[in-house]
Amino acid sequence: MKIATWNVNSIKVRLDHAKNWVETNHPDVLMIQELKGEAFPSETFQAIGYNAEFVGQKAYNGVAVLSPHPINVILNRLPGDDADEQARYLEVEVKGLRLINIYLPNGNPVDSEKFPYKLQWMARLKDRLAHLRREGIVFAVGGDFNVIPEPEDCHDPKAWENDALFRPESRAAFRALLWLGLTDALRVVNNAPRQYTYWDYQAGAWPADKGIRIDHFLLSPTLTDRLQDCVIDRDPRALDKASDHTPLVMTID
Numbered sequence: 001m002k003i004a005t006w007n008v009n010s011i012k013v014r015l016d017h018a019k020n021w022v023e024t025n026h027p028d029v030l031m032i033q034e035l036k037g038e039a040f041p042s043e044t045f046q047a048i049g050y051n052a053e054f055v056g057q058k059a060y061n062g063v064a065v066l067s068p069h070p071i072n073v074i075l076n077r078l079p080g081d082d083a084d085e086q087a088r089y090l091e092v093e094v095k096g097l098r099l100i101n102i103y104l105p106n107g108n109p110v111d112s113e114k115f116p117y118k119l120q121w122m123a124r125l126k127d128r129l130a131h132l133r134r135e136g137i138v139f140a141v142g143g144d145f146n147v148i149p150e151p152e153d154c155h156d157p158k159a160w161e162n163d164a165l166f167r168p169e170s171r172a173a174f175r176a177l178l179w180l181g182l183t184d185a186l187r188v189v190n191n192a193p194r195q196y197t198y199w200d201y202q203a204g205a206w207p208a209d210k211g212i213r214i215d216h217f218l219l220s221p222t223l224t225d226r227l228q229d230c231v232i233d234r235d236p237r238a239l240d241k242a243s244d245h246t247p248l249v250m251t252i253d
Helices: 015-025 042-046 114-134 168-178 185-189
Strands: 002-007 029-033 051-055 063-067 072-075 089-094 097-103 139-144 215-219 227-232 248-252
Touching: 002 015, 002 097, 002 139, 002 215, 015 029, 015 042, 029 097, 029 139, 042 051, 051 089, 063 089, 063 097, 097 114, 114 139, 114 168, 139 248, 185 215, 185 227, 185 248, 215 248
Parallel strands: 002 029, 097 139
Antiparallel strands: 002 248, 029 063, 051 063, 072 089, 089 097, 139 215, 227 248
């Protein structure tokens, strides 16, 4: 079972990229983040045999799940704050597997209300995942976490040390997710340096390979035992009008 996650940074702008990637790679599930709109082009993917479920928001955020298999929506918002209307969470079941697609808040600037919101959102996510662990549900949570877990996940840690993505509080909240018994899928199979999923549009970051790893899959223990591979597909980042992120793809037995 091939499951991928990709922040496309506007599905309207990157629709052809996403469609072509699906047609070429044939994933069982593709989780998409940062749709940037209230609508989603479901018909485009239905035409190539994929079902679509999404949560949209005007101009910002938004997550979607694509699959050639039936998609059963469990939750379309993260529990814990009824006043939170940002479209960042979609929990589904595909082929009996619980999959959670997230677009975790960026948190910048750290001296604004955005950073506490990020940390509160991560605390709510931890509560939800802890509930699933207690219930014995096998799951994967994937998406754009907007967290650089370790210095080796960044081309220049000093340049990012005051950024919300690399702040000690953000990294501690990420570790708290791992302490639930979850596993960082990429690091199970690949401990090599320079494993990046994001390159900024500015300052020639992509040609110079000045990237960071902020897109992740975290797996519950039973699913970790079924993990066969997890790779970063760098090819879409080299396309014309590319997203600043590239897909992360894992294979589950």
